[in-house]
Amino acid sequence: MIIAEGKPIKEILAMIEAYEKVIVAGCKGCVTVCSAGGEKEVGILASALRLARQTQGKPLETKEITLERQCDTEYLEPLREIADSFLVVLSLACGAGIQFLAEKFRKLPILPAVNTQFIGVTEEQGVWTERCQACGNCVLDRTGGICPVARCSKSLFNGPCGGSKNGKCEIDSQVDCGWQLIYDRMKELGQLEKLEEPMPVKDWSTSRDGGPRKRVREDLKI
């Protein structure tokens, strides 16, 4: 899923300084699962903003709404129904959801209330970690199911570099060395010989480097 975290409240207050009424819009997708932008976080943020503005002597009216998904046209209707009486929307969706609202609600500024971070997993309750950088050309079959692009700080395809120590990365003793993980896993699988062959130069054109990406399924189009 996509992992995000709430922006500092000071930053959000500065963004909405000029407004008296704001829609606080959450999303029931990824940001709900990672506790950054679901119904609960919408409620907490809205009351925190009201309280802060009350203290400043500039009361704020908030309308709270949490859409099924902000990245899908069919779920935007509930927001459309209330949008007319507001001048601004604060979105707690990921960067995709925020942008999609901006595209669909042309007259309204859509402001980000979260920072979108990465594609990751819930490693344990309250801990999310990165797994994928969406490079568009998966090599997990060759690396024991552990991604060298996302898990190595240098995205090396033929790691580890000389900075790996006790299974940790040189940049931070709390960060696992991706290539140590790959080595250990390949050893467990009895496939170490697969690591002897130099991995070829990567085609990055399927990644962000190739420009904004698009996927079309003609058979699904209406």
Next chain:
Amino acid sequence: MKSGSRLEKLLTGGHFVVTGELGPPKGADVAVVEKKANLLKGNVDSINVTDNQTAIVRMSSIAVSALLVRMGVEPNMQMVCRDRNRIAMQSDIFGAYALGIRNILCLSGDHQKFGNHPTAKNVFDLDSIQLIQTVKKMRDEHKVLGGDEIEGAPQMFIGAAANPFADPFEYRVIRLAKKAAAGVDFIQTQCIYDLDKFERFMKMVRDRGLHEKIFILAGVTPLKSVGMAKYMKEKVAGMEVPEEIIDRMRKAGKEKAREEGLNICVEQIQRLRQIPGVHGIHLMAIEWEDAVHGIVERAGLLPRPEMN
């Protein structure tokens, strides 16, 4: 001959070679380069020129290497994958060759987190092994990575680094084999203080016959103080310093620390010379270039062979 560099000629001629290292200035002062180069000249066969090491901005390794060529000293130009994509790297290799540079050391590069621009974007379009393949393709197939024919192929002697001490230990020799398979000609290792462990590493190297495919230069760095020894042990990733060495540095006391550091270095070189498959040493006297002459002399490695 692949490149005809002095380093290649000496290695293929069976000489035990000595390479040095020069860190470019953090600015445009050519005098700094000249001063360091003059201290190394005649004492080493080729000088590594570091490429923004530890991600600190310095004069470019190509420019400094070209200055060395002009001074009549052979450079070994280091090139890291951190700062340039495959287009810039290949272009720079053409340029370096045109400027008379014949040795290249292919490195991944230190992460920018450790340098003076920790918020920079890193590139790593290629990794060190893929860079080796790229330089080899340019040299031997006369093609750039994308497949186009080259007008005048850069005939480079291709080097890379190896760290025998990083984890996982058993994988280090596999990765070295990978570099050999990618087409590397010579290897310079991380500085070695744990000779016993390095001997175990070299045994694995010989078991795979790698010492017959590539030239291996063992890295050494003289210690200046017990603090430096401890720092190397504790703070430098992938570095091992045995307790015995730290003890010797401590016992030497502040006044004799440098002298003891040099003694240890000379002893290490003498021991490294006895290890089958070691073809030379890479002497990295970090900001201590004036120690190089004495070390090489005491190790019985002077004068360096004359070349025409």
